[in-house]
Every structure is written in C-alpha cells, then in structure tokens.
Amino acid sequence: MRSSPSTPTACCGTIRCDKNHGLRCSCDGSVGSPGVHSWTMSSTPTKSSLSQASRGTIQRWSQTLIPTVRQAPSDAEMPSHIFMIRAGFIRQVGAGIYNYLPLAWRSLRKVSEIVREEMDAAGASELLMPAFQPMELYAETKRDVDYGDLLFTLEDRHGRKVALGPTHEEVITSLMCGALTSYKQFPLNLYQIQTKFRDEFRPRAGLLRGREFIMKDAYSFHLDLEGEAGLNATYDKMHQAYTNIFTRCGLDFSAVEAEAGPIGGSASHEFMVNCAAGEDTILVCPESGYAANVEKAEIGKRAWSFDVAPEGELVKHHTPNMPGIHMVAEHLGTTPSLMLKSIVLQTLEESPRWVVAVVRGDHEVNESKVRDAIGFAVQLAPEKEARAAGFVIGYVSPKTVDTIEMTMVVDPDALGSGSWATGADEMDHHVTGFNWSREMSNAIGNDKIKIADIRNAEAGDPSPRADGVFLEARKGIEVGHIFKLGTKYSEAIGLSVLNKDQKKQAIIMGCYGIGVSRTLAACIEMSHDDNGIIWPAAIAPFHVHIVVIKPKEPEVQAAVGALSDELAEHGIDVLIDDRAERPGPKFKDADLIGLPIRLTISPKTLEENGVEFKLRTDDAKGSMHPRDTVVQRCVEILSAVMDSGG
RNA sequence: CAGGGUGUAGCUCAGCUUGGUAGAGCGUCUGGUUUGGGACCAGAAGGUCGCAGGUUCAAGUCCUGUCUCCCUGACCA
Structure with missing residues (x-):
C-alpha cells in the first residue's frame, strides 16, 4: 500500500505526538483502557521512524472531534458543503472561511502528500513563500490593477501596503532575480502548498470557492521552449504529473484545453473533475478525445456562402x-x-x-x-x-x-x-x-x-478534430490549471541571466496550480449518495471504519484493539467508533463520513468468531466475514482500488 | 459590485401583520429502561432576539441606520 509514508507513532490508538519527539503515552498500550492516556517524555526513544514508516493510524472517535449533525445549516446547498458539515469535516467561520476539522485535515494531508510525491517525482522542489506580499511587487506587473478587488490588501502600522497572496508569480520571480545567476541552473521547477487569499466577489458552496483556500502552486524557469530543459518539456511533465495526481486521488477527471486567463501566457490546460453539478462547461469530441472549455473550444469546419437566395423584401x-x-x-x-x-x-x-x-x-x-x-x-x-x-x-x-x-x-x-x-x-x-x-x-x-470562427462553441457543433462528429457538453469542476507563461513576469520584474553567448536573456516561465481544498469538495460532488460521502480510498481520512456495538464489554474492547492493531500493521488507517451510542446513529454516521470499508464488531459477531464487513459502495447491510481473514480482505481490497486509482 | 433574501437556543424554525412574562422540534446534560439502521420515560441546562440609535409607560415585534450570512450574475485553484 502506498499510503502513510510517515505515520506518527500510535500506541493505544491515540495519535498525539510526532514520531521524532520521543513522546510516549504512559498507558500500557492496551486498548481496553480508554481515557487514561498521559503523555510524558520517555527515556527510551520510540521505535525508529523507519520500522514504523508504513504503520497505519488508529483513531478513536471518543478522543477526537467529529461533530456530526443530522441537519445541516440552511446555508449549505451543494452536496459537498452539506456533507462536509454534516459529517463533521468543516465548520464555517465567515463567508468563504472555514475551520478544517480533524477528518478534513487528514484528507487534505493525503491529497497534499500525493501532490508532493508526484511533484517531487517530476523533478520539482518544495519551498514555502510568505502569504504577505508587498504591494510594490504587484505594481511592477500591473496585477494590482488586473486583479483589482480580488486582491486582499492591508496596511501595516507604518502605512505600508501589503497584499495577502492570491498566487505567487511576483514573489517567486523577484526571488529568482537574486537567486538565478547562471544559464547552467535551468530548468528549475519550484512549488509550494500554501493558503491563498482571494477576496472573491461571491464566495460560495463551502470549500468549492473560498476566500481562503489551500493551493499547490508551482513555477518553472527555462531559457528555451524546446529541448530537454525547455518549457515545453516541463509543461508536458506537469501534465503527466497532474494526470497521475488526480488518478491517484481516485477522481473521474478530464484534461481540457483552456484560455490562459489573467495570469497571461500562451498555452494552458485545465483539469476538471467530471460531475453534473460542476459550474464549468467543457466540450468534448467523443471520437478524437479532444476536450476544451467553452471559452477555448474550436469549432470544426462549417460550410458557408454569401449566395443564399433572398426570401422577400427588406x-x-x-x-x-x-x-x-x-x-x-x-x-x-x-x-x-x-x-x-x-x-x-x-x-x-x-x-x-x-x-x-x-x-x-x-x-x-x-x-x-x-x-x-x-x-x-x-x-x-x-x-x-x-x-x-x-x-x-x-x-x-x-x-x-x-x-x-x-x-x-x-x-x-x-x-x-x-x-x-x-x-x-x-x-x-x-x-x-x-x-x-x-x-x-x-x-x-x-x-x-x-x-471566421468567432463564437463560443456549443454542444452539437462540429468537432474540430473528427469529420462528421459533433461536440458534446459536459459539466466539471476545475481543480488544476497549468500555464505556459512565457516571459510576461520575467520581463516585468526584470528576471534575466547571461546565456552561453554572454547575452542577456529573459527567462521563460510556466506555472502550475492545484486547488487542494477544492479537490476535496469536488471529490464529494463527484462521489456521494443520499446517505453521505463515498471516499476514494486514497484520500479518505481513514481507510476502515470500525463500528463497535456495546463498546463497554471487555471482550469487545479486546477484539477491537487486536483487530485495529493488525490493520494498522498493514498500513491501514482505522477510525474506531467507540462512542456509547446505539447502533442506529453509528451506522448512519459511518455512511455519512463514507470511509471505504466498514467493519462491525459486537458480542454477536464475536460469538461467531467473525466481523461484519461492508463496503461503502455496497447497498446491502453487510455480511459476516471470518475474523482470521478479514484483515487480508481489507488489504486486498484497498490495495486493489488504490492501485487502480480508485 | 448589482439584484433578491436572511439574522430569535448548538442546528432547523415559530413568534412580528395587531407592541404587554422568550417558544417548539432536534441536539446537549442527569437518572432510569433499552441496545443491529438516527429508542423510550422522567428531569435539567441553554437566548443582552445581529448591532446602534429612535418612537413608546412598554420593542423580538414599529421607524432609521449599520453589519452579517445566503442566493442569482461576471471572475477564478
């Protein structure tokens, strides 16, 4: 399983410390002693991070915050918004501003981790730039005007104007002015995962359009368009990396040609999660695979002539x-x-x-x-x-x-x-x-x-890539966007180096964004039913949801402890619903949260030496599975869906 | 930003027309009975009615201002 490369240490199932801090829970590590965890510096260090690298996380409901609610606030209308609130993932702070509660944060970290792995594999390096940006930077590129009110601005005590970063082209370009000194340093691709700020005219739909949101943005630097070190090569690599990322996240998505928008530049692709509720329209050619957003989509050849017989007087x-x-x-x-x-x-x-x-x-x-x-x-x-x-x-x-x-x-x-x-x-x-x-x-x-073709394409227009085939309209949610920027920012800010011929040359740039928090919301829009979320395993906050019936019974506690430990040993993240609730609400909440596998343990299942097993995608109520093979079953199913990108 | 709506308990909402002791359901807490798809009984806690002015003997209710949040539009990860 490729998940959880660096899972924090778990002892009695509560994750409170980072593995490197040498903190250990002083309880005996047995699972049957809830509520007696105290954390102290241990004289003996925890096992090395290497040996525990693939261990899954075990989290008990009673020891975290999962405030599920039966009725969502009337504000929420979109399924992703409603379910994220109902399932206890987020709570609103203000318009377009949300708390990410533990479940949401775990999913966000999983998306981020996939992004990191694929970006690193594609040769990019992570860094972190500030959210605060002096306004002068924007004056150089005139984006203080282009962005206008979308830019959050504030003034410090000295009257200096500062912006909260909506993206970081200016900051990274000016950073490069002092750091890129030789033509030998190319190509270079740098990225960050960071909170961005945009004063949207109208924030809405929960995490789909916030004023504060988490975004991965990458910027690449080149001397040429072509060649191994050129922009086109990196652009193609990013296109592939994005395809890998969204596939691994388990999303049904399309990569479509797009207009570059106010960021500027020459070529661009959008990555759209396919779902009927999406606010963007894309047009696809069912024959050639051509796909583009409405603003960009070309229209195939249309016959025309000025000579059409008149039908009556003017x-x-x-x-x-x-x-x-x-x-x-x-x-x-x-x-x-x-x-x-x-x-x-x-x-x-x-x-x-x-x-x-x-x-x-x-x-x-x-x-x-x-x-x-x-x-x-x-x-x-x-x-x-x-x-x-x-x-x-x-x-x-x-x-x-x-x-x-x-x-x-x-x-x-x-x-x-x-x-x-x-x-x-x-x-x-x-x-x-x-x-x-x-x-x-x-x-x-x-x-x-x-x-000339000067209008927006529509469903039913001839495909530009296949004769006799017509474009179809689909709805989607934009989660990623890659651009070939060219020299717009490097010229505005004065980023150049001496090339081999000792001539000053402007740097060619690309930029590549992913809406991390939006991806979460888009995923739910794409994958849910009446009862709640249906998470792809790769970005579910946990893999397995253990519903414990009669959690106070010692035999049940012991069985749950052993089972969750065994699952964690196999790298599976486990959420244990150990609340003193009746079965009904527990099953409802399990459906709502939508983890891929639900296991139920009760005195009854113990008598039969089994565990009730149910996939979130199953409609039935679940069926008994022998205890001694259930872990293997979970491993097989999770491995299979995660390897196939689902 | 333009247009429309909203604000009363943690959540959903009633009360406002016609001014007179702050309400319901769900949730929460306590005790008991229950225990496989959102249980039952008994009890309890919880609200300066968004905020500020005004009218009035008296304002959740009427008037003025202001803010908030939501919806529809153009923009965007």
Whole structure:
C-alpha cells in the first residue's frame, strides 16, 4: 500500500505526538483502557521512524472531534458543503472561511502528500513563500490593477501596503532575480502548498470557492521552449504529473484545453473533475478525445456562402423599448437563431480601431477568437465612444461596414439563411428580410468582410478534430490549471541571466496550480449518495471504519484493539467508533463520513468468531466475514482500488 | 459590485401583520429502561432576539441606520 509514508507513532490508538519527539503515552498500550492516556517524555526513544514508516493510524472517535449533525445549516446547498458539515469535516467561520476539522485535515494531508510525491517525482522542489506580499511587487506587473478587488490588501502600522497572496508569480520571480545567476541552473521547477487569499466577489458552496483556500502552486524557469530543459518539456511533465495526481486521488477527471486567463501566457490546460453539478462547461469530441472549455473550444469546419437566395423584401419595423434579442425576435415573429447580432468591439491599441463581430442571434461572441481572427486583442467598445462614431448601439447591422471605417468579422453560422432579422442602424428600428448578397454586395465585392470562427462553441457543433462528429457538453469542476507563461513576469520584474553567448536573456516561465481544498469538495460532488460521502480510498481520512456495538464489554474492547492493531500493521488507517451510542446513529454516521470499508464488531459477531464487513459502495447491510481473514480482505481490497486509482 | 433574501437556543424554525412574562422540534446534560439502521420515560441546562440609535409607560415585534450570512450574475485553484 502506498499510503502513510510517515505515520506518527500510535500506541493505544491515540495519535498525539510526532514520531521524532520521543513522546510516549504512559498507558500500557492496551486498548481496553480508554481515557487514561498521559503523555510524558520517555527515556527510551520510540521505535525508529523507519520500522514504523508504513504503520497505519488508529483513531478513536471518543478522543477526537467529529461533530456530526443530522441537519445541516440552511446555508449549505451543494452536496459537498452539506456533507462536509454534516459529517463533521468543516465548520464555517465567515463567508468563504472555514475551520478544517480533524477528518478534513487528514484528507487534505493525503491529497497534499500525493501532490508532493508526484511533484517531487517530476523533478520539482518544495519551498514555502510568505502569504504577505508587498504591494510594490504587484505594481511592477500591473496585477494590482488586473486583479483589482480580488486582491486582499492591508496596511501595516507604518502605512505600508501589503497584499495577502492570491498566487505567487511576483514573489517567486523577484526571488529568482537574486537567486538565478547562471544559464547552467535551468530548468528549475519550484512549488509550494500554501493558503491563498482571494477576496472573491461571491464566495460560495463551502470549500468549492473560498476566500481562503489551500493551493499547490508551482513555477518553472527555462531559457528555451524546446529541448530537454525547455518549457515545453516541463509543461508536458506537469501534465503527466497532474494526470497521475488526480488518478491517484481516485477522481473521474478530464484534461481540457483552456484560455490562459489573467495570469497571461500562451498555452494552458485545465483539469476538471467530471460531475453534473460542476459550474464549468467543457466540450468534448467523443471520437478524437479532444476536450476544451467553452471559452477555448474550436469549432470544426462549417460550410458557408454569401449566395443564399433572398426570401422577400427588406422591411423596416418599429421596435421600441425592447431590451434583449428575445423580445425583439418575438415582436418580429421570428427566433434569435434567425437574427444577426452585431457586436461593436475595438482593438486594444493606443488609438483603437473599430471591429464589428457578427454572429447568429443565439450565439455568443468570443473575444479571444476575434483576436485570433484579426490579429489584435479586442474589447467591448465603450458605448459612448461607439455612439459618437455613428454606431446605433442596440440596432447595429452589418451594413455599418459601408459607412464606418472598420474590420468586420462574421461567423459562418451567420450566413446560413437568405433572410435575416437584424438592426436597422436607426434608433428603435429593426429590419427583416436581410440578405447578405443583396444588401451587402458592395462590401462583399470589395472583400471587406472576413469569415471566421468567432463564437463560443456549443454542444452539437462540429468537432474540430473528427469529420462528421459533433461536440458534446459536459459539466466539471476545475481543480488544476497549468500555464505556459512565457516571459510576461520575467520581463516585468526584470528576471534575466547571461546565456552561453554572454547575452542577456529573459527567462521563460510556466506555472502550475492545484486547488487542494477544492479537490476535496469536488471529490464529494463527484462521489456521494443520499446517505453521505463515498471516499476514494486514497484520500479518505481513514481507510476502515470500525463500528463497535456495546463498546463497554471487555471482550469487545479486546477484539477491537487486536483487530485495529493488525490493520494498522498493514498500513491501514482505522477510525474506531467507540462512542456509547446505539447502533442506529453509528451506522448512519459511518455512511455519512463514507470511509471505504466498514467493519462491525459486537458480542454477536464475536460469538461467531467473525466481523461484519461492508463496503461503502455496497447497498446491502453487510455480511459476516471470518475474523482470521478479514484483515487480508481489507488489504486486498484497498490495495486493489488504490492501485487502480480508485 | 448589482439584484433578491436572511439574522430569535448548538442546528432547523415559530413568534412580528395587531407592541404587554422568550417558544417548539432536534441536539446537549442527569437518572432510569433499552441496545443491529438516527429508542423510550422522567428531569435539567441553554437566548443582552445581529448591532446602534429612535418612537413608546412598554420593542423580538414599529421607524432609521449599520453589519452579517445566503442566493442569482461576471471572475477564478
């Protein structure tokens, strides 16, 4: 079993000390003496950490904090939020701020450990940077503006402005300015697992979007894109490491192509946990395996032509006070999919130029795709300026290309009909019967219109990677994101070294994030039933849940002690429910917490020399299993699911 | 940030319209009876009604302000 590489010493089942401190419980180590643990410095050291390295943890319910509740606070709506509170994993402190109680912390540590092992194996080194970051660092990269209110800021007693780190590109880049001195040091990949702070507009859904959350972030440094030491090689390694991490965590996930977002950079992938309740939409090609998020997804080749026969005259209609395309469509007796939407954009230049993007009424313009199509970054034009230039905002039609100096880009799907409804370039008026070849002959003849994929992809669009196959939509929760940053930060902060040719060269960077606490929540969203959580073994807080019926009976205590010891010897983490509760609540709580294996011991099972065995995934009530082989059974099952990444 | 909602016991909520002794269920504690899927009986503890002003003889209830938390949107690990 690959779990628990450094489990703390357990004596009587209570874990209170780290193995290296030489602390031992002064009780006799027998299991039948609950409540008499006292901790003292021992004159004889504990067994070496080596010999105990693979021993599992034994934890008694009565000696930890697992405040399960029957009714979750009305605040909680998402299953992960509800169950984490009901099962005693977390408690809320403020909006987007939570206590991680012992069960949650154990799971978080297990995720972190998997992350560490895979990152280390991929050649990265762990470090820890401060959460406090001087604001000046952000001024250099202008992210104080880009991040804006998302940045938690505070002022110290001297009036110095400080930010609580939402990520650490600035800090690590400036660190490297003083530490990276030679081209011989590349490549370098550094990571940390740390609490991050983002003043989210709207924190929600428990750990899914907190204002304070645990994140693994890694940053790599290179002189080249290609080659063994290049960014691309490390990026691929990280892609593989992430695949390993989420597989080992037992998650059902997809790696999808993504937009780089405000962090900047050239290429990026998101790792999404697949689940219907996810807030992100991804599009997948069932044939080729292509997957991308909505912002990024390409659309396959679509046939188009300006020459579609007109169906009637161009007619002007009075359409006052109709906000939204749906109302206009209704008034004109048509549907948004038979209308043209002309969005006025401008290039992000010192003296911006006009760009008009035309899509079908039911489609959404994608600014990144417009950028790719025309070669310049664009943004939605400020309404005032657009009006001043002659655009009748709300009633813009493609005909504006004849009267205003601009670049016009049209999506192929906006050409599929011979008769469109669109704006009349006149306040409070629309037209019907708009025909491209008839109305736009001047512009078409002068080659003033560009045709390109400029809209968000949707389910049902042709796949960009397989002919005749259509994209399907899936929902997911983003748990990881990797970026090729390029030189954005190194140039802004002035990170460079002399290369072999003694020339100053900016450093190429990559960055790689995993939402550790979000992963926990996403896992529960993905894997639960009406009764509670269903943990994958690898990140369950414990592997085995022992329900003790009549825990005061000496024979029962002895049997539980022996069984849990034996399980721990095999590296299995055990939670013993030794509360003086009736069986009902114990079984309910076991389902709620959702450990992979439940073992029940009672005077009855002892009589039969057995243990009741039940997997969390079993619907039945569990069945009797011979005592002498039950440990082996647990080992086999846990090994099997953890090796297969489940 | 915009729109909507909320705040009374650890949790879920009633009480507010029409001002007059602070309520219920669950949970907790004590004693007893129970003991394989959230038991039963008897008893007990627990709330400056988010906060600050105001109106009133009297405010959980009416008025003003303020804060909190939640939901819907754009952003993101």
